[in-house]
Amino acid sequence: MTSLQSVRNTSSSVLTSLTVKGISKLLAFFSIASKTTSGRIGLFIVLIHFLLAVFGSFITPYSPTAFGAENLQHRLEGPTFAHPFGTDHFGRDVLSRVIAGARSIVWISVIGTTLGIFLGTVVGITSGYLGGWIDQISMRFMDWLLSFPSLLLALLLITIGAERFDIDESWLIIMVIGIAFMPNNSRVIRSASLTVKPLEFVQNARLRGEPLYYIVFREILPNVLPVIGVEATLRLSFALLLTASLGFLGLGVQPPTPDWGLMVSDGREFLSMAPWVALSPALAMGSLVIGVNLLADGIRQALQLPEVRSE
Amino acid sequence: MGLDRHPVERYISWIGNAAQGDLGVSPRSGASINEMIGRRLPNSALLAFIAFVVAVPTSLAAGIFAGIYPDSRLDRFLSIGSLLTISVPEFIIGVILMLVFSSKLGWLPSSTIMLPGETIMSKPEVLVLPILTITGALFAYILRMARANVMEVMESNYVRTAVLKGIPMRQVVMKHVLPNALIPTITVIANNVGWMFGGLIVVEFVFAYPGVGSLLIMAIDTRDMRLLQSTAMVIASVYAFSNLAADLAYGLLNPRIRYG
Amino acid sequence: MKKEREVLLSVAGLSVSFFTPRGTIRAVRDASFEVARGEVLGIVGESGCGKSTAAFAIMGYLPKTAEIEGSILFEGKSISDLDANELRSLRGNRIAMVYQDPTTSLNPSMKIGLQVAEVVLEHMDLSSSQTSDRVIELFESVGLADPDEIGNRYPHELSGGMQQRVMIAMALACDPDLLIMDEPTTGLDVTTEATILDLVASLKERVNAGILYVSHNLGVIARVADRVSVMYAGQTVEQSTVYELFDSPQHPYTAGLLSCVPKPPQEGGETTRLRRIPGFVFSSQESNDDLCLFSDRCPLANEKCMTQPPAVISSPHGSEVRCIRSHDVDSDIWGEVEQILGVPQSQSETVLMAEQLTHEYGKHQKKYVLFGPETSTPVRALNEVDFDVKKGRTLGIVGESGSGKSTLARAAVGLIEARSGTIKLHNESLANKVENRSQDERSAIQMVFQNPTASLNPKLRIRNTILRSLRRFAGLGRDESQLRAEELMLAVGLDPSYLDRLPSELSGGEQQRVAIAGAFSANPEVVVADEAVSSLDVSVQAQVLNLLEDRQKELGNSYLFISHDLGVVRYLSDEIMVIYAGYVAEYGPSSSVLSLPSHPYTEALLSAAPVPDPTVESNSLRLEGAVPTMRERFPGCFFASRCPRKLGSICDDSPPPSQDAGEGNGHVISCHIPVKELSAVQS
16 A cells, blocks of 8 residues: 555545544534523524525525616615515615625634634633643733723724734634633633542543643543533624624624624614614524524533523 | 824823823814813713613512522513523614614604703703613623522522521521522622623714713724724723722622631 | 320321432332430431431422322321421421531521521510520530620631531520431531530430431441431331340341441451442332342342332331341341451561651732731641551551541642652652652552542543553553453452443442552552542442452552541551641551550540440540641640640640650650550540
């Protein structure tokens, strides 16, 4: 066997085992989520939005960004069969815009939350386990970040970021979400890992001479995962709210890409004569976050975790 | 204006001035930043204060009731209601309220247009919608916290002791459940107050309310860095202050900390 | 003339079932007992037998998912027929309860005086000044110091023993007719327990009530109870007077329990091997109870036992037993009594030794970081402790909570980095922190912890834990590890199929066996057992102790065995160290340490330990207070604050010398009192 062939074999077997593991983890996730009513409803709503985010651009009946003379003839028409959510002030089909808008908000929030959770987990578990001055310094830094209200922090970071760096605003928002949520995540995960650390099986690992990475990833992390999971869903709902708020303030994704927050903001002008322009994205927004919250509640109940988060 | 000096120098001198209370002048409008903030800060404070005073006692009471009688009809109703309010961003709540009360019913103004010389107190109706919006979100949040904490305390051994002493339920709740459930609730609320500050900023923007929040947004829109810096600093300081106050209050309330 | 026996509580055919999503749990299947005024009925059983559930059923305090059958009659009236108000007027007033954990049973935000006054105000018609007087009177009657001002304190300012006294005061406040005590001394140190048991015994004389005392500890029951009811798997299996029960048990389970308990430390003579009850408790989720629930473990079980439930047989003088073979029951049915032989001392070399081991917790903290008065001082957990473990022998370390024994265990193993002192393995110094030791050094010293559930990673199957251990220590290949893992499981008495299970599928005793297997997988020379059997039921404890002993016989390893239970320590140990507040009070061969001459503290421990024999009169030597938290170095003896034999100012001014007891076997006592005087019994 040539080395190339063996490399291909190993990588395909690794890929298969990862995919199998991934699928089984996903199935496990679905089964936990569907144990309770709220979990099932939440999962359903979230899945719909998720599918829209991925495949949305294929199913929009009209182009969400079209801008032409023909459109302008249909401005601000109420909900009809042709336009179930009506048209906006530029004659664009609101339904299409809402479907298309799912993509940016879902992607940005999901990736931003993942980033925040990842950073928070690494910092939280390691500094919780190591203790000492490493712990002190990282927690002080987190405290400093926490001394800003999160929206304020986000606004500042975006403004500075947009001024100084020339990156796509989606990535900027993702990074901002990650940074803004990292401190709270790290505190929660740190306190969870502090409850795991004194447990005797961790001490047994020390007695076996296990290296740090083993203790952190194979002993502590699996037992902290439920907490991380619930935290992730909670943060996701905050991230969605934050992204929408930023959009509303005009600091989110820029037009012509549809953004729910911005759509609501634009629709304010026509509130009395054409409320559907603002209400449709609002409805979509609200349903998504409700779905995420229901899912979080469902998972929490299924895993029988306490409802109260300390700090 | 000293723009010829090095940016770092300018920044340092700004800090120095700020420490003395002089925030300088906005390069865009030429107006004094001190004056702008000074005019708007009391408005924001008024808004926050009233929202707090309205939201906190009602939500605590509702949360306590829901915690003592979980799965009652009122509890279910409150749970669903709070889920909705928490899930919907403040600006959407604000817009919906605007739609209902302003556009359709015409009872209240949709934005706060103040003529020079007018103060909030002279046109109190502009306060209603913003306060309702903030209160809605706060209410839901506090309700959930209070409910969860009360439920946890109801399961504790000392509540069992109290019940098995033959004391009437009302007394058990007042003397044993509440003192121990409220302390962690108030702490968590106090620690998460920062999120309410964020909500304030958005709400002020939605209703064009003349407070520091909308000033901040204005600074961002016009890329007025100096105004942005100053406003952000003021907001952050007030936030830090309120956190400190909350910590102190917690220390006073918890007998373990008070008596060591 | 014999006083009329007034029955206050009559429980007949009680059954309590809980409906959970995972199935029905039958916590109590068929319990019957009576409590009469002026009498203490002890209910004894191991965990899961339903004794606590029965106690709460009497109070009418069961969750809504519970279904109760049978009758509970208090003064003739059925508890289940009462409405909420009637029940409320009984609780705290005519029936009162004392709970297992006083710390969580008191409202942390309320002054204790108020908490006791609450009961008085609710049920008795007294003015507020009369109430305060009553509260002070109650505090006095339960032996609390400063009864006038102690009411102003909060629960967290009191020790465990004091908190429990407050709970007893609260229960006695309205002169109840029935007092239910649910394992009231289980969380307390043995010296504190002894004082509380004194109090309970005195209540019999002073108070005009019937007492229901629930416990798993046979020694405690022997001390306080007049009559005893034994519960197994939700049924009452035997009931008789306390003397009869201990002298001639009628039920095989009772006989088994009695032979499982290690011999009291005060008794002299050779140590005899513990008998044990094999198998596991009948599951509370099993619905088919059409047989004798004990038959699968009973040495006397015949075919009839396994197919028909045995009837309850009453004898003319009031005892009852649920067994058809009760006339065949005696102490021999659980095996013959064997002696244990230990390795003679002279033949052993030292394996592990420590010199001047010292450790502190916490830091010196000043109020203003670098200046100002000190806000916190470190706690001196260990003060220049020496010990010496010889090959094939066991060193037992005895102390109460706060004595430093756990710190000692963890420092020896390296989980805690001792601040100073040396630890040597075969005369080679070891690093104080386990991360700094070599893998060989780590494999030589392993540990078994108190909490078996927490010793295993709940997310990993048993196989992973054992194989990982084998891989780290023995470096075995895949097939060899599998073989060795199976060997290890068999060696601890578990079927190799257990390797595929998750820890949550095992019982506490089984989990502890797995933990022991894990420790032995490293082929250690020393195994440190930190309260390894303390959280296990008596019958399971016996199984694990025998297991440890067998392994030592076969492999020749040594043990550092830490416990607060002198009886258990005596069973396994060749040498014993008595530790108090981080200092060594006494050290030497077991038989010498447990007999005179003794350090005053050892004496107090021995007299406090409850003996499972009601005919033995309890020694009245008692210690008040609790083990102090030593924060400063002070000049005198560590025991001076509580010593009943304190000489005088010499004890406060200078540290006690380490005196040889003159027996030629290395027995030393740290005391100012000359050894000759310590040989005299103090009663």
